Each structure stands twice: as structure tokens, then as C-alpha cells.
Amino acid sequence: MDNSRVFVPNRKIVGEILHNYGKIRQLNLSVGIAYGTDLILAHTLVGNVLQQNPHVLKDPAPVIGIASLGDSFITLSIKPWVSVDDFAAAQAEIYQSLLKSFQDNKIEIPGPRQAVLLLKQSS
Numbered sequence: 001m002d003n004s005r006v007f008v009p010n011r012k013i014v015g016e017i018l019h020n021y022g023k024i025r026q027l028n029l030s031v032g033i034a035y036g037t038d039l040i041l042a043h044t045l046v047g048n049v050l051q052q053n054p055h056v057l058k059d060p061a062p063v064i065g066i067a068s069l070g071d072s073f074i075t076l077s078i079k080p081w082v083s084v085d086d087f088a089a090a091q092a093e094i095y096q097s098l099l100k101s102f103q104d105n106k107i108e109i110p111g112p113r114q115a116v117l118l119l120k121q122s123s
Contacts, residue, residue: 003060024057025084025092032073033099035107039066040108042076049097050080055090057081070114 033042046064050056060081067077075123078098102109103110 017118023084024060024081025087026081027087027094028080029078029080029091029094030067030075031078031095031102032070032109034073034110037074037107039074041105042102045101045105045107046076046078046098048102049094050078053080053090053093054096055082055086055093057083060084073110 003024003026004021031046043064047062050062050064056062057080062078062080064079065077066073069075072097078094080090080094099109
């Protein structure tokens, strides 16, 4: 839920819909971390990045948690609230700060991995 409102004017029941985000909007960010990562440390670092970003609102509080367990990494879901005017800037700043914080703390952000097994064909 992003606290947005959808208005459907009576004369346009079939046609265009106006989506009004109001004054605040929730970012829907995600980052993959290696399976061997200390999850408490990763959660703490994400929280610190959000606290230090001037665009992130304190209320409502951001939501941080595990979104999925993938083949190559754990996906963290990061959902802070920002003003509508700060939406794009906050997203870029948060991702940049997360990358630096994770690098500084040796948290790996792995890319997709595939294992290939070659079998010897008998003749």
C-alpha cells in the first residue's frame, strides 16, 4: 500500500483514470546479498542508510525485510516513505549509499550464477 488515491471521474468511468499520490509515497527498493551474509548486519546497515538520508520520512516508518530467497542471493526489500517531490532523488541516493555501505562492510552483492555440469558421454 502506498497511501495513494485513485480518482475515477463520473464522466470517465470508461477511459482515463487519475492516480493522485497525495503528499507522500513509498519507495519499493530491493537489493540482493550473498547467502553467507550476516543478516543482522545487513539490516542494520540498511536502517542506517535510511536514517541518514534527509528525504526519508521517520513516520510512517520504513519497512525492511527479506523479500525472497533466490538461486544466487537473498533479496532484501526496502520500503521507505518519502515526499512525492523527493521520490526520484531519494531512490538514487539510497541505492548509492547502500552500495557504498555494503562495500565498506564487505557485504557481497552477487550477480546471477549458474552451475554447469559436463557429463562424459560413453561410446
